[in-house]
Structures are given as structure tokens and as C-alpha cells.
Amino acid sequence: MLEDLQTPCLLLDEAAMNRNIKGMADRFKQIGVPLRPHLKTAKSIDVARILQDHGADRWTVSTLKEAEYFSSFGLKDILYAVSIVPQKMERIMKLNRAGAQMSICLDSTEMATHLSTMTLDGLKPRVYLEVDVDGHRTGVKADQQRAVDVTRILANASNLEFAGVMAHGGGVSYAANGQQELEAAAEQERTCTLAVKDAILEAGLPCPQVSIGSTPTALFGTSFEGVSDVRAGVYVFQDVFQTNLGMCAMEDVAATVLTSVISHAPHLNRIVVDAGGLALSKDRSCASQSNDCGFGLLSDIDGHVDPLLYVQGVSQEHGYITTRDGSPLPFELYPLGSQLRVLPNHSCMTVAAYEGYHMINGDHEGEWWPRCNRW
Amino acid sequence: MLEDLQTPCLLLDEAAMNRNIKGMADRFKQIGVPLRPHLKTAKSIDVARILQDHGADRWTVSTLKEAEYFSSFGLKDILYAVSIVPQKMERIMKLNRAGAQMSICLDSTEMATHLSTMTLDGLKPRVYLEVDVDGHRTGVKADQQRAVDVTRILANASNLEFAGVMAHGGGVSYAANGQQELEAAAEQERTCTLAVKDAILEAGLPCPQVSIGSTPTALFGTSFEGVSDVRAGVYVFQDVFQTNLGMCAMEDVAATVLTSVISHAPHLNRIVVDAGGLALSKDRSCASQSNDCGFGLLSDIDGHVDPLLYVQGVSQEHGYITTRDGSPLPFELYPLGSQLRVLPNHSCMTVAAYEGYHMINGDHEGEWWPRCNRW
Secondary structure, three states, X not given: OHHHOOOOEEEEEHHHHHHHHHHHHHHHHHHOOOEOOEOOOOOOHHHHHHHHHOOOOOEEEOOHHHHHHHHHOOOOOEEEOOOOOHHHHHXXXXXXXXXOOEEXXXXXXXXXXXXXXXXXXXXXXXXXXXXXXXXXXXXEOXXXXXXXXXXXXXXXXXXXXXXEEEEOOOOOOOOOOOHHHHHHHHHHHHHHHHHHHHHHHHOOOOOOXXXXXXXXXXXXXXOOOOOOEEOOOHHHOOOHHHHHHOOOOHHHOOEEEXXXXXXXXXXXXXXXXXXXXXXXXXXXXXXXXXXXXXXXEEEOOOOOEEEEEEEEEEOOOXXXXXXXXXXXXXXXXXOOOOEEEEEOOOHHHHHOXXXXXXXXXXXXXXXXXXXXXXX | OHHHOOOOEEEEEHHHHHHHHXXXXXXXHHHOOOEXXXXXXXXXHXXXXXXXXXXXXXXXXXXXXXXXXXXXXXXXXXXXXXXXXXXXXXXXXXHHHOOOOEEEEEOOXXXXXXXXXOOOOOOOOEEEEEEOOOOOOOOEOOOOHHHHHHHHHHHHOOOOEEEEEEEOOOOOOOOOOOHHHHHXXXXXXXXXXXXXXXXXXXXXXXXXXXXXXXXXXXXXXXXXXXXXXXXXXXXXXXXXXXXXXXXXXXXXXXXXXXXXXXXXXXXXXXXXXXXXXXXXXXXXXXXXXXXXXXXXXXXXXXXOEEEEEEEEEEOOOOEEEXXXXXXXXXXHHOOOOOEEEEXXXXXXXXXXXXXXXXXXXXXXXXXXXXXXXXX
């Protein structure tokens, strides 16, 4: 019974998650390009198993802790998609000795040179050159000599395997407005990455793989020609930001925070809950969207969204709910001690506050699935 | 050696923390009012021991997990300063049976009535009436009949002990600008709380205790007449927000995040580090201050702040550093693989991402002190 859980805690709607996973998997089976799911959102072997059941056989992670965790359960072919530094190579090599088949990425001649001179025990890590398609994160651009220079070092290094190019179009796609802009963002991600591949080939160097992806570009891309695999992560849980972006419906938001009403303040038109900044995160990514939802939307305990309410503010352990249109709150519907669920703005950030998921609405109802947090 | 730590990780400067703790303790010894330190920032028994060494013998917590953790080490007289709900009373009573001497708080006749009818095994929890001094969080106002109504129920309940009134002036004090406004905020917190006490006394009811506090009002209050104890927490670590507010100097910021430079992007005038939104939190509280520091300021590994730099943005595992004045970054000073430290905006939020502290600059250098996270 949800009523018996101590709040705040994290719920995972298995039926919604399975729909999200199946939808993406079916789409890419039809397209004929493999997915390389990003495990940074769920950080759960149980969720990874469901992705496997839908065909996933290669992976993306955002921390070495994730790589070590998933590798310990036998997952292989893992791309650590954050630029590598020398201090982390010992863990990469340990993973490779355990059979993880790690790929890493970088974007500089300095790091390529450094790696190429390291003693790596014959267990050649695969190294991607990261491409900057929209100024969002890290990487080289097609018109930068760096692209060819880095590749030449990697391709000539006897202790490394040059894997190809990779990119994440999370800047332009997350700012897109409507189908046309989303399709354009996806095409920009693909063509900018392929332009770097072309520059590499023109220089007489090889470029085996082309890995791209983000949830919006994966869902809205109209062509994946030339692409070797597609990375996406947040689609597994979705969230209010993705809903605003048109990626999903509100009922597809799979991860929610169960919280208790702890105070009524009629003089402030405010309901206070025990999910604050630590339980929800302070993510305000939807502040840039036309449908700004504060720190999250609300549903009743059964998941029915009340479109009138939102989390207007948070302190460390307090969440402040009011109405979106300024109308008086229906306090009687939300008595003290009753429970609500918060639909998070950005599920990757919110779920990271918890060590695991209370499973609801599926075959594993009542189970608790652990997460692999931190670094 | 810090160079050997895997990044991102959390550092705690013992000398800075000891200064912060001693400064506040000495101030209130002189004032003659006991401190009731809030343990929600440090969540560490090792830090609580230092507070004890400086005279602390009563405590505030923001979660029952903290109460259970600190009680297990023998700490007593613990105020859980988040409005209570019935589902949490079993844990309160278990704590009291273990000798924790818990106090709780509430602000409604409904909750007071509910508690007064519960079977509480003769272990009377102390109950505070929370007062709203600035519309910040929860509580009743002096002009609300609720104040007297709640008190009457609590004072007449045979299974409870009415403790008195408590307030947290974190709204007006955190928005204050300069010494005069800070002093006024502190006086508002005190006088509004005492006004509720007066209303209670006028109704012929008792009001034994008056507990108030926040780091700014504790540090800038000019009178604590009529106050029984003062609660404050973030002063132990301080942060960039508190520095901007005039609570401390930059060298008093005790908790910092050690991070590695993972990419240089001259075309974006950007240094990228491996401390992103999860490692720093997405707290943007200083956005409302005149000295907006993005997601944090930067120092070198030895703690020397570079006033030119700030964390402009974050993704889940990436932090984006640029110059505050738009001038070109001195990339050569921060080579790939080198380490920096991030001074957090809001230390309570940032340190919660970690399971413990790497101690530096003090008697316990090299030790790792665990934290008690979650609920």
C-alpha cells in the first residue's frame, strides 16, 4: 500500500516505463539502427534487463560507477560518454580486464597524445572523437583542424582502437519548439557528425562508427542514414520537460515522487508537502519553456494529474504548492497527512536523490529496485 | 593527496569549519542564549561532535533519518523542524523509547487534534507551534485565531507536552541587503514569534519555549531577549550565497567539490569539468543576488579563488566554466586533467549529493567522514 510508505519516496510506474521502452525499441527496430540506451537516468540493472528484453545489447553510461555496476551484472560494450581524463584510465582498464569492452571519448590532441603513450596492458579501449553539433557540451567541429589531428593520433596509436565519432545534440533539440524544429535539430545532429566523419575520411583516415543521440532527436529524427547507433536515456522515464517538448503524454511520466501534505496556509494560498529541493531537485529546466511548471506538477496517489496545481517553490525539505492560475486552492481535496505525487521537471535529476524505486502498476508491484548513484 | 582522489568528490576544510563553528558558539555564549544547531547541512556525527565540543547540547534536524542517525550516537533533545504528519509518529515514538527526547512541530488544529487522540505509550513528545514570521515556510501568524486554538488543544492533551513556539525567518533574512536589513529581519523573526507567545499568554495558556533562527538572523540579531534557543545550520559550512549575503568571507566556505578539467572549448570560451548538476546541485539561489555566481565559483586545488571564473551552466555530469567578464579564458592555467574546486552556491544542497567528506586542512586530514542522507 502506498499509504504505508514513508514520504518522500520514489515511485516507478512499470506499465508507463514499459510503454516508453517498447515505443523507442520498436521505432529503431523499424529504422534498422541499434539503440545504445543511456543508463544515466534509471541507473538500475532491473531497468537495463527490460531494455535487454527489447533488444538492447550495447550501453551508454555517464559515470564510471555506473560502468562498474552494470559490468558486474554482465553488461558489455559500454560507452562512457563523458570526456576521459588520465586519472580515470585505471578504472577503465580494470573494467576491460573484467570484460566490459569499454569505449571512451575525448576531443583534444593533448588527451589523445596522453592516452597513446600510456601502458594499457594490451586491452585496447575503444576511443571516440566527440563532435560538437550545437555548442551544448564538449567536442570538435567539422571545420576545426583538431578533428583530423585527434583522429590521426588515435588511429596511429598501437595501444588504442579508434572507434569513430560520437555526438549528443542536447542543445538545439532541448530548445526546439514543435515538430519542424525537432526534426531540424535531429538532422543537424546527424549531418554535423557526418561532416566530421567526412573530414576524417578525406584526410585518409578511417572512421568506423557514428554514434549520435538524445531523446528528442531519437524520437523526431527523419533520417538515420550513416548512423551506427543511437543513444537516448530520459525517454525510459520521461518527465514534465519532455512532455512540454512533445516527446510524450503526461501519463507516460513513469517516475514520480510520493509526498505527504504537511501544512495548509490559506493566508498564502499554499499547500506545503514534505518533498522539497532535496527530494525533487532544484532543476528548473522548464523555466525556458512556454509551459513553465515550477518545480513539478501534481497528481493524486493514483496518478491522475490535477492541472490546477504546481510546485511553485522549494526549501530543503518543504515543497510549496499553489494554483497555476492564482485561484483559491481546494484545500479540502488535499487534507493534512494525505498523499500526492510530484511529476518531476527532469527525471534524471530527481531520481538521483533516491537509492531505489518503489515499483507500482506492473508485474513487480511492491518490489524495491535499487539504483547505482554517485561516482 | 587530493590528486589521487577520483572526481567529482566532496572536500571539507576542517580549519574553516572549526572557525565557523567557534565563531557562532562564542557569539551565543556571550549573548547567553543556547544554540540548537541544525544538523541538516552537515548530517555528520563527526561534525556534531565538534559542535558538542563548543557547547551544543540540543539539536535540530530536517528528516527523521537524521534523528535516527544522531540518536543512535547518543544525541538527545532533538527538534524535527518539519511539520509532523500522523504517518511519522511511529518513528518519533520509537526514537523517544530509545531516549532521543524528540520535539516535533505543527501549525493546525487538525493535526493537534489528531495527535491528542493518538496512543503514545506515555512517552509524551514535546510539540511546538510553528509561527510564520515572513510567509517563507509554514506556521500561524499572531493575528490568526489558529495560534490560540492550536495551543489550547496541545496544552490540554494528556499525551503531549506543549513546548512553546518556534519560527524560522528564512524568507526575509535571505532576501535582506546589507547590515540594516539583516538586523531588521532578525528583529522581525523575534518580535513576530514573541507576538504569538503573547497572544497565547493572553488567552491564559502557557508558552514555555521560544525557538527561532536562521544563519543570517543568528549572526545579525541585535537582541535575543525572550528567546530560549537559536537554530542555525548552514553557517557550519557557509557557501557563496551566504558570502554574498555578508555572513562570511570566501575563505570561510568549508565544503567544496573537487573536479577535473575534462575539455577545453576555445570556440565557446569554455572549460568543461566533470562536476555537473548532480555533483553541484542545480541550486540557483544566488540568481536573486546582485553578485550572481551561476552554479558556483572556482578555486585552485589549494583553495585560492580565481575571481575571474564561474560555473555558467551544468548538464548532468558536465560543468561549464567561463569568465565572469567575458574575457578570454586562460586555458593554459587549467590544463586537461588538472583539478579545480567549486565553491557551491548553497552548501546544504551540494553536499547532499555525496555519502561523505574527504577531510582536508586539519587534524583529521585524509579521513573520510560519512553523511546521513535521504529520509
